[in-house]
Amino acid sequence: MHYCPNSSYRWHRKEVHSARAMAEEETSCLFCQISKDPASTHTDLLYSDESVVAFQDIKPAAFRHYLVIPVQHIPTTRDLRRRSEDYQLVSHMLSVGQNLLFKDAPSSKTEFGFHQPPFNSVNHLHLHCLALPFIPRWKFTKYWASGSDGRFVVANKLLKRIKPDEIQAETGSVSQDLSEPSNLKRIKKFPARLFHWNRRSAA
């Protein structure tokens, strides 16, 4: 059981997800398999670095529909915290998705966001990157951020939620950079050392 309706769940993740439970979840996780051994899953990666990989959604709902996932097994948006490492990771995922769609669908309207539990299909964090139109047209309901049930949260809104104070204090914040279509050089320039942390050993 991955989703616990108890609202205190998010504050007690460590107890619920013991190291062993997390390890078991990882070995049975399709997205972990894709990020660690894409060939075994017959997945063509559109992009990869040491912290994220990107590939096409297996059931595309739009003209272009990509997923960007962290290499590390993070189950859902509920497992993200207001802290620099999570903020940097989601910023990087968004930047990668923006670059891919800017390259592959330069004239399309785009949307970027996450399904929130229990509406997420796979328990491994994944950013939906959509270049419109939706195909078929009614598919937009699944990715409709203004719905009151909160099933889909747009990436910038999630970033606001997990933005730590020290980043807010900086001038020229990351989110301002992200509002413009970023260029492909940004991916290469991204400092890899930011992702040499180990979530489970972190306090």
Ligand SMILES: [Zn+2]
């Ligand atoms: Zn996983």
Ligand SMILES: [Zn+2]
């Ligand atoms: Zn999803």
